[in-house]
Amino acid sequence: MATIFKTKRLSILTLLAGLTYAFLVISSFVIGADDFKRGYEGATKSDVYVSSGNNPDYYYLNLKPKNVSNLTDSLVNMKDNRVIRLMSNSVITIDSYKLSTSAKWYQAFQIILAFLLLIIYITIPIHFYRFIILINENVFFEKENISLLRRLGFELLIVYFGNVLYNFTNYKINSSLFSFSEYKLVMDYFDGIWLLFGIVVLLIAEILAKALILKEDQKLTI
């Protein structure tokens, strides 16, 4: 087992990285699958709204209570029928709202951003795979390797900042439509691990670039 791990270490780690990435991306799609289903049903089954010319839409509100000690909402615990007080952190609402011009622009921007992010989600594993292939062919300190790693690092950073921007535009749209007395709207959180990955990959690319300079110096030492 230990021998297999030693000889196939690169392949095993690559497979693990691929699986982890697939898990990260697929899990976000699985979470979003319900939203997609709701959106689809909202568009196809809402004859009343459609006839009036207003399609209902889902709004995902991230809330933070203005006063933490004042819990205005409640739920019934069916195990013992006790009413428990609670604070809401996120709420999904369906209704038709007339969007302001700026909100419409934000929505259009979100569509472009989502398209860009989709492309990047596809190119990340391609670039990673190409990098691993080069490593497997014993190509280490080469310009091609470094440029692939840099591209990968920037793509990871784009994923992070793109998602933060998406959440920000969502927050702007929501704050143009909603306002509550007990809660304030807050921006959705996006996992900082993508930012960390991006920076680490760029750092590795810089280390390889330094190594390439040393290698060239070594080559020109007579």
Place this chain on the structure above:
Amino acid sequence: MSIIVNLDVMMAKRKISLNELSERVEITPANLSILKTGKAKAIRFTTLEAICKELLCQPGDLLEWKE
């Protein structure tokens, strides 16, 4: 780089070709050419010693510092 390699001058003085010198100091003509054209980033003491021995000169005859 401000270090100038005067290998070509010394070779001309000793009337020795690149190929001949490369054979004598056991360096490939390509590497000796890099040294001669000033593209080299560094030179090993062993290489310097071998060239000095064959050209009967001092390291200072081969290398020069200019501002």
